Amino acid sequence: MSALIYLTGIAVFALVIYLTLEWVPAAPTGRLAETLTPADGVVLSGWRKSLSPLDKPVSRWTPAGFLRKTRADLYWAHIAGSWTEWNEVQFTSLRVALAVAGFGLGMVSTAEPAFALVGGLVGFQYPAMSMAGAARRVRRQFVAQLPEFVQLVSAQMSANVSMEEALRRTSRAQSLVGKWMRGVLQMAQGRELIEQMQREARESQLPELIGMAVQLEFIRRGTAQHELMGQLASSIAADYIGSAEQRAEKVGSELVIPMVIFYFLPFLLTILTVIGWPIVQNLGVL
Numbered sequence: 001m002s003a004l005i006y007l008t009g010i011a012v013f014a015l016v017i018y019l020t021l022e023w024v025p026a027a028p029t030g031r032l033a034e035t036l037t038p039a040d041g042v043v044l045s046g047w048r049k050s051l052s053p054l055d056k057p058v059s060r061w062t063p064a065g066f067l068r069k070t071r072a073d074l075y076w077a078h079i080a081g082s083w084t085e086w087n088e089v090q091f092t093s094l095r096v097a098l099a100v101a102g103f104g105l106g107m108v109s110t111a112e113p114a115f116a117l118v119g120g121l122v123g124f125q126y127p128a129m130s131m132a133g134a135a136r137r138v139r140r141q142f143v144a145q146l147p148e149f150v151q152l153v154s155a156q157m158s159a160n161v162s163m164e165e166a167l168r169r170t171s172r173a174q175s176l177v178g179k180w181m182r183g184v185l186q187m188a189q190g191r192e193l194i195e196q197m198q199r200e201a202r203e204s205q206l207p208e209l210i211g212m213a214v215q216l217e218f219i220r221r222g223t224a225q226h227e228l229m230g231q232l233a234s235s236i237a238a239d240y241i242g243s244a245e246q247r248a249e250k251v252g253s254e255l256v257i258p259m260v261i262f263y264f265l266p267f268l269l270t271i272l273t274v275i276g277w278p279i280v281q282n283l284g285v286l
Contacts, residue, residue, distance in 0.1 A: 073132050
């Protein structure tokens with residue numbers, strides 16, 4: 001019974017985290033809605049303002065690889081429209097704060113370090129799971145749309161249109177790649193467009209996008225650009241088809257564990273309950 005109470009408390013804490021992260025950052029009210037302007041001119045509000053004292057120690061002590069991974073996930077979460085204006089340091093500060101809150105709540109409610117650690121782990125991991133899930137969906141959709149985008153650019157260049165003009169025209173497409181390209185065009189004001197694409201590709205840490213940006217630089221410097229662009233479009237499409245086939249082959253093995261958890265285990269528990277309960281009753285009678 002006590003274990004059930006502990007697990008219920010942890011579940012309630014997870015629900016509080018979910019409701020807080022889903023609703024409070026989008027429309028903070030009261031004190032959380034107050035803003036301040038730090039020395040660097042960035043306006044902070046809501047949770048980002050409240051957690052700002054943690055930003056400096058977090059940026060100093062968090063491993064660089066951990067922050068790079070968080071920055072890449074946030075990059076794609078921003079494209080999906082979630083966690084906008086958050087950077088990797090602020091997001092990690094939020095995770096640390098929720099971990100401490102979960103551990104403290106676990107100790108107050110259960111006085112058991114083991115359950116308190118579980119609460120702290122839930123607080124630390126849930127924001128990352130929520131954000132990484134959104135980023136993963138956007139990455140997959142982006143990679144799926146990338147071959148079509150490059151083919152459209154190649155078709156534009158076949159009509160004797162320059163590469164940059166073809167990219168501008170194709171950016172009007174209502175797709176994630178078009179949306180990304182429109183953002184690159186806005187940031188490339190007064191800069192070289194291909195160089196800005198390479199910067200954004202490195203920020204995204206998406207291999208397919210990095211490879212495309214590098215190839216576009218070679219095409220821009222070469223001759224017969226529309227033929228080279230056609231070859232690039234064919235190469236990107238072939239790579240996507242190959243990766244899709246590999247994922248399709250792995251689907252069967254990846255579904256084994258969920259099938260066991262959601263289908264076999266409940267069936268096994270039902271059988272054991274039906275068979276074992278009379279035995280337990282008979283033992284009680286004896």
